[in-house]
Every structure is written in structure tokens, then in C-alpha cells.
Amino acid sequence: MEQKKILIITYYWPPAGGPGVQRWLKFAKYLPDFGWKPIIYTPENPSYPLIDETLMKDVPENIEMVRTKIWEPYQLAEKLNKSNKKFKAGQFDVGKNQSWKSKLSIWIRGNFFIPDARVFWVKPSIQFLEKYLKENKIDTIVTSGPPHSLHLIGLGLKDKLPNLKWIADFRDPWTEISYYKHLKLTRSSDNKHRKLESAVFKNADITLATSYTDAENFRKAGANAFCITNGFDESDSGEKVIGQKNQNFTLSYIGVLEQLRNPENLWKSLHDLIQENDDFASNFKLKFVGRIDDKILHSLENSNLKNHILNLGYLSHGKAVEEMQNSEMLLITNFPNESSKGIIPGKIFEYLASGKQILSFGPNQADVAKILVETQAGKHFSYHETETIKTFILEKFDLWKSGNLQENTQQIEQFSRKNLTQQLTEIL
Incomplete structure (x- = not known):
């Protein structure tokens, strides 16, 4: 036919x-x-x-x-202001990070x-x-x-x-x-x-x-x-290494992290855990794969997280999937406002296929939260929580230490490409 x-x-x-x-x-x-x-x-x-x-x-x-x-x-925009390169990826400086050039460029982009x-x-x-x-x-x-x-x-x-x-x-x-x-x-x-x-x-x-x-x-x-x-595409999932424990308890963010989706309460929670728990401090790594906004990175590198950061930059898709496998927890962030509760970042599905625990941030009653509940693959938090985040991370850390942090890929077949x-x- x-x-x-x-x-x-x-x-x-x-x-x-x-x-x-x-x-x-x-x-x-x-x-x-x-x-x-x-x-x-x-x-x-x-x-x-x-x-x-x-x-x-x-x-x-x-x-x-x-x-x-x-x-x-875009070439003209980049001549006006180098940070306009972010426009191509739907990003730009916000709030206190905006220079007059940024403001002018955003106004031109939006209205012309x-x-x-x-x-x-x-x-x-x-x-x-x-x-x-x-x-x-x-x-x-x-x-x-x-x-x-x-x-x-x-x-x-x-x-x-x-x-x-x-x-x-x-x-x-x-x-x-x-x-x-x-x-x-x-x-x-x-x-x-x-x-x-x-x-x-x-x-x-x-x-x-x-x-x-x-x-x-x-x-x-x-x-x-x-x-x-x-x-997720099953042919992208790579070889799973079953039963092998990573050297560090690694929380990874894969993808582009811009200022509008910056989980400052998570950085505060991690800061507190490093201060309060020596065991956590000596085992914890925060890994970035992709492009993290330079102002977010600068802020983290001037905090007590600086010695725990591993910033690998942009990697090919296959390598990024490998780095998901070499993690204990995977971070996903959404815009904090109510109108964004319907955004489901594409990477969540590859996160699900990896079987790793997912730590999610965004508005309450988000579609991502529904998926995490349905698949029992992690937990969703608002941008106002801190103590509950610390409890969740410590619980997973203790399971990892004892070798009991389980992988989970149940009910994810509906999301295969x-x-x-x-x-x-x-x-x-």
C-alpha cells in the first residue's frame, strides 16, 4: 500500500x-x-x-x-550586544541582570x-x-x-x-x-x-x-x-550499568538553565546540607551538562557549593544520556508562575527512561508532578520549599550510602517515541 x-x-x-x-x-x-x-x-x-x-x-x-x-x-542583534546570542534559544537577562542594551534589544525583538x-x-x-x-x-x-x-x-x-x-x-x-x-x-x-x-x-x-x-x-x-x-527513544537509552554505585552522590542538571527557572531554594537547601552534614558534604557532587547561565554559575561558584560543582558544558545527546546514567538524582526546573504548570520539559522522559530519582521544581499542581506521581519516579516541589527538599535529598542520600537506592522505570512505556x-x- x-x-x-x-x-x-x-x-x-x-x-x-x-x-x-x-x-x-x-x-x-x-x-x-x-x-x-x-x-x-x-x-x-x-x-x-x-x-x-x-x-x-x-x-x-x-x-x-x-x-x-x-x-x-540575529547577527545584527549580536553586534549590538553579545548577550543577544541567548535570543536564539528563547532566553535573555531578566530583572537586575538587565543592562540598558539588554532592555533595548528585548524591546526591539518583541515589537519589531x-x-x-x-x-x-x-x-x-x-x-x-x-x-x-x-x-x-x-x-x-x-x-x-x-x-x-x-x-x-x-x-x-x-x-x-x-x-x-x-x-x-x-x-x-x-x-x-x-x-x-x-x-x-x-x-x-x-x-x-x-x-x-x-x-x-x-x-x-x-x-x-x-x-x-x-x-x-x-x-x-x-x-x-x-x-x-x-x-524517550529506547534506542537512545544506552547501556544500563546495574548494581554499580557511583563514587559520589551526584545530582545532575542536563540541558539549558536560564535565569527564569533558577531554583534558588534548592541551592539554599544544598548549602545548608553541606554546612550541617559532613558525610553529605564529603560525598556530594552537583553536575551540569549543557549550558548554565553565566550569572547563575557565578553565584554558585561564590557559595559553599563551589567545590562540589562539576560543569561539563554542552555534550552530544548520547553523552548527555550517559551522564544521566552516572547520576543518583536528576534535576528538572520549570518557570515558577501558575501559567507554566502545563510545561513538561522534554528531558523528563529521558530522565524517566534512566530509572533515576527526579527532583522537580515548578508551580503547584504542575503536569510534571502528575507524571512523577503516576510513575513514582521522584518528587515535585514549589520554589518556596526548603525543609521538605532537604528531607527528600537526605532520604535518597541515606539509601545511596546503604546501597539501597533503587532504579524505577514502571509505567513509562506510554512515553516511548x-x-x-x-x-x-x-x-x-
Whole structure:
């Protein structure tokens, strides 16, 4: 039987690194198993914040790639202020860390590039793809954002080709994402963002969310929304070393840690434990794999945690998974505000597959907390707790010391990439 074609419009594709690339890379890997032929449309000359050549191994061998050139203003922004490099990864300085240059750059980014700085790819892509879709008899497309400007490509194509089936995939929300309120938007810019978002919700045949709460919020805003979470790929999990105890009791953070998700109460709890418990102090390591904000790192290196820090920097995806295995506990952080309770960071699923205990921070009643309760894989805390955190960490430390810290991977099969791809094809 001939496979049905689906065009996936994505900014992130290998050799891009980081979590944004993996969702549709993995869907593309497994879609042919369920009767669909993925075709990838992506920029020819993108400006990626992270590069990971090892992800090329996951690209299906004969996948059809379509590329066109993109113009992005990031080089100009970086000339104005070096810290603007963070924009590419959706980060920037906040609060007391903002210089006047940062404030100006954020104001320009929020008000001149709506919805984001990849917006200059929208019109040329609509023009190119209208012809391409007709010639290749493709009637199903996916747009994956952020960058949310890619959804405007879907909106434009839907307008020109009304019979086109369009799936708008939101890896993160648009106006509900935590940094939105930090963009220094004028009232008219805010209105423009909200109108465009509403048009996407109302015109896409299907809107996909990566969390239960986001799907519910999108439905309230008029979208035909479904939740398909991110997941783990069993082929990425690496060799598990059973029964081998690490030399140190290691708490690891894997990924990008920016100022808006900085768990200061955890650093305070660890500071206290090192002061109060010599045994803990002589065995504890705090490991970072990825990119930690320089201001957070500076603060930690000027505390009593400085001799316990192991900062490995950005590693390939495979090496990062290995470092998860060489840990006792894994740290995950979310934005503290209520509106972020629906964010499920993609790395939690690889954390689950590792079997390690997970220490999570974010708002109360977060979707992450539901997953941790269901899988019994760890504990979720708010940013106001300290004593309960210390108790939890010490409890795991004592189990580790006695060789009784158990690994746990129960009820995680629902989050395997292959099962999630099957869910996607059922919706399609």
C-alpha cells in the first residue's frame, strides 16, 4: 500500500542540538512504520544556538528534504550586544541582570519581529510551498513552533489551499509562555501576537500540545487540540550499568538553565546540607551538562557549593544520556508562575527512561508532578520549599550510602517515541 505523504515544516533539524529538534526527528523516524511518508521542509542556512552532529544518525536514510534560504537578524542583534546570542534559544537577562542594551534589544525583538525573528521566512515559504504541495500532491502539513512564525506559513497555505489538512504543533505555548510578559510589548504588539495566535487556533485542523494543561488551554481558546507529550527513544537509552554505585552522590542538571527557572531554594537547601552534614558534604557532587547561565554559575561558584560543582558544558545527546546514567538524582526546573504548570520539559522522559530519582521544581499542581506521581519516579516541589527538599535529598542520600537506592522505570512505556508516533497517526 502506498504511504500517505506528510510535509513537516520545522526550523530545527539536525545538526541542530537541544530539545527542540528531537520531537519531529523522532516522529519522522517512526512515521513510516504506520503508513506515512515524512518530507521535511527546513531552512537552508539556519542560525542554531546549539549544534549536535550526533543527532544526524537518527535522520532516516532516504528521507526527502526540501530547503530554502532564510534571512535572520540575529547577527545584527549580536553586534549590538553579545548577550543577544541567548535570543536564539528563547532566553535573555531578566530583572537586575538587565543592562540598558539588554532592555533595548528585548524591546526591539518583541515589537519589531512579530511573532519572532524568523518571520522573514514566512512569505517566501508560502510562495514556494503552495507550488510544491500542488506539484507533489501533498495534502497534509505540520508546522512546529517555536519559532511560532512557522505557524504563519501554515496559516498562509491554508488560506490558499482550503482543502489542505494542517496540524499546528506547539512544542511551547505562544502568548502563555513565561517569557512573553518580559518582551516589553506595546499594546498594539500584544494585540497583534494574540490575533495571530487566535487565527492559528481557529484555522488549523488540529492543534497539538505537549502537555495536558496546554491542550486544555488551547481548546478554551478555540483550537481543536490534542495532547501528545514528548518522550524517550529506547534506542537512545544506552547501556544500563546495574548494581554499580557511583563514587559520589551526584545530582545532575542536563540541558539549558536560564535565569527564569533558577531554583534558588534548592541551592539554599544544598548549602545548608553541606554546612550541617559532613558525610553529605564529603560525598556530594552537583553536575551540569549543557549550558548554565553565566550569572547563575557565578553565584554558585561564590557559595559553599563551589567545590562540589562539576560543569561539563554542552555534550552530544548520547553523552548527555550517559551522564544521566552516572547520576543518583536528576534535576528538572520549570518557570515558577501558575501559567507554566502545563510545561513538561522534554528531558523528563529521558530522565524517566534512566530509572533515576527526579527532583522537580515548578508551580503547584504542575503536569510534571502528575507524571512523577503516576510513575513514582521522584518528587515535585514549589520554589518556596526548603525543609521538605532537604528531607527528600537526605532520604535518597541515606539509601545511596546503604546501597539501597533503587532504579524505577514502571509505567513509562506510554512515553516511548514509537507509541507516541502511533498516537499521532491515529489523530491524523
